[in-house]
Amino acid sequence: ELKVEQNPLFLSMQEGKNYTIYCNYSTTSDRLYWYRQDPGKSLESLFVLLSNGAVKQEGRLMASLDTKARLSTLHITAAVHDLSATYFCAVVMMDSNYQLIWGAGTKLIIKP
Amino acid sequence: DVKVTQSSRYLVKRTGEKVFLECVQDMDHENMFWYRQDPGLGLRLIYFSYDVKMKEKGDIPEGYSVSREKKERFSLILESASTNQTSMYLCASSLRGPYGYTFGSGTRLTVV
Structure with a gap:
């Protein structure tokens, strides 16, 4: 059974600082998604990481995937208040209709 | 852009009512x-x-049923709503295969 663990689950940080959210998963997969959810809103896709060593960047967010370590990271550079949201990683379960298995989410609060 | 539409943004229902949540993509x-x-x-x-x-x-089907009579529509049915079904309900869709999901805007259901 594929399990996905995110940490930390809650992160409060100051604007201008850097931080990383981690997503570990328990069985083989080579495709991983990151989503963002604003308070009271639905989930929006941020990145899809398709292979080992994949790196995607948009603005102050950069995601990477290490399939050998079964680890993805979402790095925030020089955080700004607008990045406050909950971030979810989701791993594709390759042997079961490609269902997405979700992490618990990381609630990120960025203080001015 | 793919659009997933959930029929209600907010819903208040009484305990014991039959509730239909609709989702169309x-x-x-x-x-x-x-x-x-x-x-x-x-x-x-x-x-x-x-x-x-x-x-x-899925993981928590008790107290729920679903209907999919047409490809574009997926309905969630609460046969007899209870207060512990008060929640945010999210519908999502995807192509067959290892693809990400597109989410609707969510229905916040309150059962009183």
């Missing part, structure tokens, strides 16, 4: 999903469907 996606989201519990899969008239139980 406009991009010919094969797969459709219903999740509920509660604080601290992440996304929990209720039911999913890989094709018309097909349905599969």
Whole structure:
């Protein structure tokens, strides 16, 4: 059974600082998604990481995937208040209709 | 852009009522999903469907049923609503295969 663990689950940080959210998963997969959810809103896709060593960047967010370590990271550079949201990683379960298995989410609060 | 439309943004129902939550997608996606989201519990899969008239139980199907008579529409039914079904309900759809999900805007259901 594929399990996905995110940490930390809650992160409060100051604007201008850097931080990383981690997503570990328990069985083989080579495709991983990151989503963002604003308070009271639905989930929006941020990145899809398709292979080992994949790196995607948009603005102050950069995601990477290490399939050998079964680890993805979402790095925030020089955080700004607008990045406050909950971030979810989701791993594709390759042997079961490609269902997405979700992490618990990381609630990120960025203080001015 | 793929659009997933949930019929109601907010809904208040009485205990014991039969409740229908509707979800429609406009991009010919094969797969459709219903999740509920509660604080601290992440996304929990209720039911999913890989094709018309097909349905599969997710992690928490008790107290729910679903209907998929047409490819674009996936309905979640609460047979007899209870207060512990007060939650945010999210519908999602995807293409068949290892693809990400597109989410609707969510229905916040309160059962009183």
